[in-house]
Amino acid sequence: MSLAELICPAGTPAALRTAVDAGADAVYCGFQDATNARNFPGLNFTPDELAEAVTYAHARGTKVLLALNTYPPAGKVDLWRHAADTGARLGVDAFIVADMGVADYIARMYPGVRLHLSVQAAASSPEAIRYYCENFGVKRVVLPRILTIPEIRQIRREIPCEIETFIFGNHGLMVEGRCSLTNYLTGQSTNMDGVCSPASDVEYVRDADGSMSSQLAGFTIDRFGPEEKAGYPTICKGRYAAPHRPEGYYAFEEPISLNLSRLLPELIEAGVHAFKIEGRQRSKSYVRGVVRAFRAAVDDIKAGREANIADLIALTEGQKQTQGAFETKKWR
Amino acid sequence: MAVNTMTKLTLGPIAYHWSADARRDFYARIADEAPVDEVYLGEVICSKRAPFHEADLPATIERLERAGKTVILSTLAEVMLKRERKATEDLAAMDTPEIEVNNAAGLYARGKRPHRIGPFMNAYNDATIAWMAGQGATHVCLPAEMPAPAIAAAAQAAVALGLGVEVQVFGRASLAVSARCYHARAHGRTKDNCQFVCEEDPDGMPLRTRDDRPILRVNGIQTLSESYVDLLPEAARLIAVGVTHLRLMPQAVDMVAVAQVFRDVLDGRVPTGEADARLATLSGDAGLSNGFYHGTAGYRRIAAAAPA
Numbered sequence: 151m152s153l154a155e156l157i158c159p160a161g162t163p164a165a166l167r168t169a170v171d172a173g174a175d176a177v178y179c180g181f182q183d184a185t186n187a188r189n190f191p192g193l194n195f196t197p198d199e200l201a202e203a204v205t206y207a208h209a210r211g212t213k214v215l216l217a218l219n220t221y222p223p224a225g226k227v228d229l230w231r232h233a234a235d236t237g238a239r240l241g242v243d244a245f246i247v248a249d250m251g252v253a254d255y256i257a258r259m260y261p262g263v264r265l266h267l268s269v270q271a272a273a274s275s276p277e278a279i280r281y282y283c284e285n286f287g288v289k290r291v292v293l294p295r296i297l298t299i300p301e302i303r304q305i306r307r308e309i310p311c312e313i314e315t316f317i318f319g320n321h322g323l324m325v326e327g328r329c330s331l332t333n334y335l336t337g338q339s340t341n342m343d344g345v346c347s348p349a350s351d352v353e354y355v356r357d358a359d360g361s362m363s364s365q366l367a368g369f370t371i372d373r374f375g376p377e378e379k380a381g382y383p384t385i386c387k388g389r390y391a392a393p394h395r396p397e398g399y400y401a402f403e404e405p406i407s408l409n410l411s412r413l414l415p416e417l418i419e420a421g422v423h424a425f426k427i428e429g430r431q432r433s434k435s436y437v438r439g440v441v442r443a444f445r446a447a448v449d450d451i452k453a454g455r456e457a458n459i460a461d462l463i464a465l466t467e468g469q470k471q472t473q474g475a476f477e478t479k480k481w482r
Numbered sequence: 483m484a485v486n487t488m489t490k491l492t493l494g495p496i497a498y499h500w501s502a503d504a505r506r507d508f509y510a511r512i513a514d515e516a517p518v519d520e521v522y523l524g525e526v527i528c529s530k531r532a533p534f535h536e537a538d539l540p541a542t543i544e545r546l547e548r549a550g551k552t553v554i555l556s557t558l559a560e561v562m563l564k565r566e567r568k569a570t571e572d573l574a575a576m577d578t579p580e581i582e583v584n585n586a587a588g589l590y591a592r593g594k595r596p597h598r599i600g601p602f603m604n605a606y607n608d609a610t611i612a613w614m615a616g617q618g619a620t621h622v623c624l625p626a627e628m629p630a631p632a633i634a635a636a637a638q639a640a641v642a643l644g645l646g647v648e649v650q651v652f653g654r655a656s657l658a659v660s661a662r663c664y665h666a667r668a669h670g671r672t673k674d675n676c677q678f679v680c681e682e683d684p685d686g687m688p689l690r691t692r693d694d695r696p697i698l699r700v701n702g703i704q705t706l707s708e709s710y711v712d713l714l715p716e717a718a719r720l721i722a723v724g725v726t727h728l729r730l731m732p733q734a735v736d737m738v739a740v741a742q743v744f745r746d747v748l749d750g751r752v753p754t755g756e757a758d759a760r761l762a763t764l765s766g767d768a769g770l771s772n773g774f775y776h777g778t779a780g781y782r783r784i785a786a787a788a789p790a
Contacts, residue, residue: 223632255609277590333774391694
């Protein structure tokens with residue numbers, strides 16, 4: 151039977167306490183540096199803050215997972231090793247890793263601490279997942295958001311570890327851990343620096359005709375009419391022109407959120423052990439609302455009751471949402 | 483003076499959906515005329531394309547080897563479907579030629595038998611390279627986005643372990659892969675009924691910003707840089723820090739001439755500045771860039787420092 155653990159984002163100490171209080175089974179967080187994939191200004195934890203967070207969470211039966219899920223460039227590996235040392239010393243319940251060198255270090259130095267394979271490792275086949283299980287003792291894989299439920303069910307049968315899937319939040323389009331789009335335009339790397347379409351490079355420029363351009367590092371990622379709400383310039387959610395689409399179109403994906411609340415029972419049945427909510431960059435009140443609603447839904451399903459998902463739909467009201475690849479491979 | 487005549491020039495796998503005829507002609511010319519030492523073959527991007535050209539592989543391998551080239555077969559970057567798992571397993575089972583692995587599924591299938599690490603494997607650092615070497619890796623191609631200090635540190639570690647070290651020095655940089663086909667999407671189709679529309683764009687489908695600035699190229703599930711990476715001016719530095727192999731990625735330009743330009747510089751026959759101007763001409767409308775190497779935005783072109 152699937153445990154259906156709820157894994158919740160903690161971008162700040164306050165968000166962590168909020169998620170714990172709202173019923174998270176585990177929270178995930180990172181340090182204030184390049185060792186995690188949400189290295190955004192104002193987010194993440196100092197070692198002292200993490201120590202307090204672990205105490206707070208453990209006192210309430212909640213686990214703390216430390217994201218060390220970026221790829222250290224040669225010459226800087228010590229930053230990741232020190233982060234692992236600190237996490238182990240503070241008693242985190244698992245490390246979320248992507249880089250083989252980092253995984254190997256933790257497996258050798260801290261064999262008693264669980265390793266989870268980050269979505270940034272992009273392991274999307276039973277063979278790839280088994281590689282990490284057999285070599286580093288990985289206990290859980292966070293699956294890329296590209297698989298259908300029948301495919302997840304099949305993978306579950308062929309791997310020796312638990313499965314965690316994203317169920318809510320940002321809908322990443324590219325294979326995680328293999329994307330250098332941000333570095334191409336801004337000089338900051340998603341893999342090496344933990345940065346994606348950074349706010350420091352964002353500008354909104356009002357054009358003469360009243361339309362608004364949202365720009366990243368001087369590149370127009372999208373343009374909005376005077377009546378449209380200008381969106382954040384995330385490269386893979388921008389509108390571009392192609393030879394067959396001179397008018398401009400969402401070449402990769404629309405600005406859209408993942409919401410799998412309707413699929414929870416099927417995911418549990420397919421053998422998914424843990425559900426991940428994206429959003430370490432989100433506010434405390436957002437975290438509170440989302441975690442509470444999913445806590446209730448998961449508890450209902452586990453108790454054999456019909457889950458009331460109206461609250462979850464309401465959370466994304468006014469925003470487009472998708473079940474992405476999980477529902478149909480036509481998404482591809 | 484020759485920069486280094488020991489340095490190997492390699493030709494990476496064709497990223498695009500070139501027709502079987504185009505591929506035959508291309509590799510015949512490479513075999514006969516291109517001063518490259520090693521050639522990577524095989525479909526790396528989309529498993530649906532493989533049936534169009536895999537029947538020609540044995541003849542292509544034979545032709546290239548007869549011309550004195552070392553041939554390496556590259557595995558898929560994305561492995562998810564049954565046919566992709568099978569293709570990866572089949573390649574991993576081969577004794578010859580060598581294989582270059584681009585997905586952890588390939589590492590799993592290969593076990594500890596010798597193999598090369600491809601650019602999609604994220605070998606960013608000394609610890610990872612040491613791990614891979616311990617598992618049978620003989621050679622590593624570094625990710626295209628690595629800056630010079632990281633390349634130097636990674637190369638030093640790899641050389642100390644006896645590994646070959648490769649860096650892409652020409653052609654569009656791979657910036658992302660996805661499960662979704664963006665070529666099909668542009669034509670209102672899905673991956674399963676794509677009708678191989680990617681064949682229309684032998685150098686990728688250009689995307690322009692809404693204020694008409696070229697920005698990216700789409701190649702099926704892959705997104706590439708608009709500009710061609712050009713590290714010809716940096717080649718001497720790469721070799722000095724231990725890089726043993728320089729990779730040219732096939733683009734829809736005269737690749738024999740491109741290879742000759744690099745070879746001429748490596749052999750000391752043509753000054754770098756003159757050779758680089760020639761490379762710009764050969765590259766046509768594509769801008770040239772070296773930003774990743776210089777630790778800045780990848781699309782940028784940083785002028786070479788004046789020689790001391």
